[in-house]
Amino acid sequence: MSTNDVTSDPDIRQTAAELATGDRTDTLLATDELRKDFGGFTATDDVDFSVKAGELRCLIGPNGAGKSTLLNLITGTYEPTAGSVYYNGHDITDLDPHQRVKRGISMKFQVPSVYGDLTVRENARLPIQRFADGAERRRRVDAAIEAAGLAGSEDVDASQLSHGQQQQLEIGMAASLEPDLLLLDEPVAGLDVAEREAIAERVTRLNEQEGIAFVVIEHDTDFVASIADEVTVLHNGDVFREGPVEEIESDPEVQRIYLGGEH
Amino acid sequence: MANGLNLLFQFLDSFAFIVLAAAGLAIIFGIMGVINLAHGEFIMLGAYATTLANIQFGLPLPAAMLAGVAVTVAFGFVVERTIVSGWLPNAISQRAIGRNVIEPLYDRLADSMVATWGLSLIMVQGVRITLGNSLDQIGTPLGNIAYGGFSYSLYRVSLAGVALAVLLGTYALFRYTTYGMRARATIQDEDTARAMGVDTERTYVTTFAIGSGLAGLTGALYAPTITMVPGLGSSFLVEAFVAVVVGGPSVVLGTTLAGGLLGAINATVSNLFGTFFGRIALLVTAIVMIRFLPDGITGFTERLRDRLQEGA
């Protein structure tokens, strides 16, 4: 463990505590000593992690570092072994996932999981039908399909879409909930350069125009560099480094954990 | 004192019944991810074959029991190749129309339940049509043990010993044979096992045959003590099914612990309130266990052990 160990960073600790008491209103999300054990394996090790409103944070780290687990803890899909999650000043640790979604957290899963047997339009409609009816609904569904670049494919079964199109559809569906915090788990895995650029552009646009805060898990360093404000590096379930993307890129310790020096 | 002894015998009887009923089902479920709802009918097959071998063909009882096991193993092989893996229909359809028509039932828990349920209907009614509504029963060997006004069938109590032997034998099978090694690798991770050269398909066929054989053995062993009707399998199925689910992923340990727990509950409640309520208590225990320990007893103990090690 390096001396730059962020878990002992007093600023992060303070942020979480302030969030709990309702101060520091520009911090949107904070976790406090969040821990998740699976049997004998600790996936998330007392993590303190926070995101400001409107921030675009990337979460990187070697495989098995606990990135997806952290996202699942934030959404509530996993229950923590210990620790808390704060959102907008409230302790949401005991809330069910659907309740957190209603408060403004949204997620795109790691494995593309569009509803395969439903058409593109039926997929796009599902998150929207809770908010809008009739003509307004149709407008928003069409807009979502358009933004995903799928205009003209409304009646295609989602399972027929290409991988890139599915990712776009999923991001669109998550965004159509009008969240304040959008979690993307590997949005460009398996895509070619053009598709990656399209997604990077879309994420940046959503972040800048709609003010949506992002936490994006990705391995592609170019993609990360092109969109991130801040980067958090996870390793062995713990926060290893945190800082602006330039800093992290040039940090030799970060290179080392990826190359397997430390395990 | 006499009632205590009675309770003990009821427990041994119940324990044996549950373990022997469950063993074959547990192996198939644990390794192949298939729930064989026709398991009771496999037991029935073993019982019927044994009875016919003994009464119609005059074989001495031990030989008749072996015959019962053999018949069930052969039948299990056929079922595996046609229904569970779909190998035979697919081989035919490949030649006829160039593609497979059936997906294997491995790890398709709900579908395997439904499909094997269809099989069990066919088996029960098929036997009823061909062999009638009942068969003459083989006499129970070994007589009764009498104590202070009660008496209990010595044969049924001694089956507890057989049940233990089966458990030990299964343990040895998994631990010390190449088949056992292959089977354990396949439980852990089928894709990795296959990548390392384990012939998973052959493992599955052998597994199903072993599971069927154990069912046949149970049928053979109980043939002298139960009424030979085509529907006799259903009383075994319930106990077996419930024990497998409550026992959890560890085949030998899970079956033993489930047999012990459920057998104790069944025996105690039966002793106090009669066999119907003993059964109900067993079933309700199963429901409660599934709700609170969805991974079964051994699933829970594994997690507990990991957590204790972690804390040390």
Next chain:
Amino acid sequence: MATETSAGSPADGSAGRLGRVRSYLEGPNTVGNSRQFWAGFLVALIALAAYPMLTNSYQVGRVTLFFVYAFLGLSLSIVWGYAGVLSFGQVVFFGVAGYTFGVISVNFATPAGITGAFVVGVLGGAAMAAVLGYFMFYGGVRDVYVTIITLVSTLVLHTFMAQTAGDEWTIGEAALGGFNGMPTIPNLALGVEGAALTFDNVTYYYFVLALLVGMYLALRVLVNSDYGRVMVAVREDEDRTQMFGYNVKRTKLTVFTLGGALAGLSGVLYAAWGNYMSPGVFELTFASLPVIWVSVGGRKSLLGALAATIGIEYFRNSLGGELAFVIVGALLLVFILGLPGGIVPWVDEKLVPWLQRIIQSRSTGAAAAPTEETD
């Protein structure tokens, strides 16, 4: 997939009030979204209505039973096909409702009492489903373990009811009767003394048929509505649907309770039909019948469940005995392995388009033919 309809007009563009009614009844979650379908439906309805006039009272009574079972089939279709919960336990709600109806109506054999028994019976089925559903879904029990618990529940009830033969198992005037069953359950009557609707074989037939058709149409509206879409999303991927802000546990509980009510309705109609209830309804063989009907007919299709229930039961009843069960078991095997989606969706997605293509190519072929025919 069947064609998408936008709210307000059916796929083939029929306008006006009829079109609007159809738009509620049609959608991607049911088969039959065309004028031809509804025409055929109407024809079938007329045939069924005419049937009692063409046959004797005994046959009418037989067919009524199949209609009664259709509610049970629909209940499983809703719960399994549309919300993804495979339940071997629909017969639990069926039986509990039937026995409840029996107990109350035997004790209060007036039209008002029987009407009350009817209502309480159905509610009893629903309540039982709500309790079991809450225990399972809010307890985090998932997938196959739900199926296992429903299966074991059926066994519990079978064992319990089977041993109620003694005299102590009598509620008021109604003896539960154990394996002997509970006889002398009165016919259905609705209303109060002096203004009650009572039924004979033929009128009961029409009553059940009308109820069945009404329920079918109502369920069509439900599954094609926004709520129906949520049900389907839950069936397809629970975790994902949760992440769109839907309370998946509550949805499953609600649908399961609705399924319990439907099964309960079936049970009450059954008890009133046969004037008899026995623990046989909790036997595994009977518990598996809904699974067979729905697997063969098509679990994701209300029409499939309906048609298969009536068809298979008619067949089983005609053939009788063990051979029928052998064939039915074989049917189940073949379908689950070879055609897991069931018949009706297959007909809708593969057979009908294929026939349409043949008809179309015939007509275009005929248009081109004259050049060949001239000598």
